[in-house]
Amino acid sequence: MKNLSLNNYAYRELELDFKEWLALLGYAENTVYNMPLYMHEFFHWLEIEEVKKVEAITAEHVHDFLFQLKKRPHARHGGKISNAHINKYHQGLILLSQFVRQTNRGSFTVETQRLEQTRAIPDILTPAEVRELYKACDGSVLGLRDKVMLGIFYGCGLRRNEGVHLDVSDIDFKSKLVYVRIGKNYKERYVPANEMILQHIKDYLDHSRPFLQLKDKTPALFISDKGYRAQGQSLLIRLRKLARLSKINKNIGLHTLRHSIATHLLHSGMELKHIAKFLGHSSLEATQIYTHIIHAKF
Numbered sequence: 001m002k003n004l005s006l007n008n009y010a011y012r013e014l015e016l017d018f019k020e021w022l023a024l025l026g027y028a029e030n031t032v033y034n035m036p037l038y039m040h041e042f043f044h045w046l047e048i049e050e051v052k053k054v055e056a057i058t059a060e061h062v063h064d065f066l067f068q069l070k071k072r073p074h075a076r077h078g079g080k081i082s083n084a085h086i087n088k089y090h091q092g093l094i095l096l097s098q099f100v101r102q103t104n105r106g107s108f109t110v111e112t113q114r115l116e117q118t119r120a121i122p123d124i125l126t127p128a129e130v131r132e133l134y135k136a137c138d139g140s141v142l143g144l145r146d147k148v149m150l151g152i153f154y155g156c157g158l159r160r161n162e163g164v165h166l167d168v169s170d171i172d173f174k175s176k177l178v179y180v181r182i183g184k185n186y187k188e189r190y191v192p193a194n195e196m197i198l199q200h201i202k203d204y205l206d207h208s209r210p211f212l213q214l215k216d217k218t219p220a221l222f223i224s225d226k227g228y229r230a231q232g233q234s235l236l237i238r239l240r241k242l243a244r245l246s247k248i249n250k251n252i253g254l255h256t257l258r259h260s261i262a263t264h265l266l267h268s269g270m271e272l273k274h275i276a277k278f279l280g281h282s283s284l285e286a287t288q289i290y291t292h293i294i295h296a297k298f
Contacts, residue, residue, distance in 0.1 A: 004044040010054055011043035014105065021099050026182050028161040029232055038092040054100060057108040062093050066112050083115035090114050123250050124293060125260040130154060132246035133239075144200070144208035145222065146242060149235055151197035152178070152221075154257035157279055158191065160232045163254070167219040168205065173198055180280065189280050259293070266290045 006012055019036040027035075045065050051057060069086050093110050100106035125133075130150070137146040152163045162180050170179040176198060177190045193201075201221075214227030222230040236254055243252055250256075258279070265275050276287040 004041060006040060006043055006047065008043065008047055008052060010052075011046070014054060014100070015040055015043065017103070018096060018099050021103075022095070026161075026165070029164075034088070035092040035095060038089045039096050042089070042093065042096075054106045057100075057106055059109050059111040062097075062108065062110050063112045066090060066093075087114050122259045122289075122293070123252065123256060124263050125248070125250070125252065125256060127264060129246065129248050129250075130257075130260065132248065133242045136242040136245040141208045141211050142225065142238065144204045145212075145230075146238055147200040148197075148204045149222070149238065149254075150242075150257065151193070151200050153254045154261050155197045156191045156193055157258045157261045159258060159280075160235075160254045162280075164222065164230065164232050164235070166221040168209075168221050169219060171198075171201055171221065173202070187280060187282070189277075191278065191280075259290075262287070262290050263293045 006015070015036050018039060019032060022032045022035060042065055045068070046052075046057065046061065049061070049064075051061060066086060066089060069081055069089060072081065090110065090112070097106075097108055097110050100108070133150055134147065137143045137150070149163075152158050152166065153160075156178050158166075158178070158180065162182060165182040166178070166180075170181060171193075172179065172190075176193055176195075178193050180189050180191060209223055212223040212225060212227060218227075218229055220229035222235065224230040224234050232254060239252065239254060239257075243250065262275055262279055265278070266272065272284055272287050272291070275290065276284050279287065281287050
């Protein structure tokens, strides 16, 4: 997508400003990176259709663009683009329409509905595999950080973006709570942390984090080996290294840890409404997927 030509200066500027807007609003790094790329393809298509001004974009253009996505082959794999992938473009167009209206650059809306898609059952780790991940953590500076990573994303069930944005001040050792300041849809919540998680955080703060921190004194809980706030990708690389050491033959990510703890809690008898609160879901509908995982995996 990024290799598609874009000659219109207004579209190139809009793409950059859109990316900056997403970042300022605190969207996940994947969203900040991918959504402007999807819109880059939209702008390229608009140029082909000779729509040269942002204010000239209409809901009909959005509809026609999404319709042609159904017909074009997938750039990498060939074949048709999945409904799930087209819905990512749909999401990007909704965000773009909000941005252009807020900045008085245009007024188009997205009237086309999302496509129906079958939600795949995510892969999860077994409790035994989680224990193996912990065993694979060594006593090095990054090894101590790895234990905290497992505690935050598995033990506390945080989303990738939520964990990355944690600051040291968000850990309340006295109340045994983790304060999630930047949750999905900007919702805040407190998540309980058990004694093991808190002890791993203390060990990290005392014996690891000071060696990672540079002079700028970042407040971030997770600090990279470069001395700055660690991003999700660097944590993911560490997680997959632990998986290889543990001989876990699954394609896992940080969100796998969240799916795993939710499934384990449900399997142990916790009520769905309590799991929804723990995960920060606004409704039980999003939490229902774990009942399907239970039936498929257990």
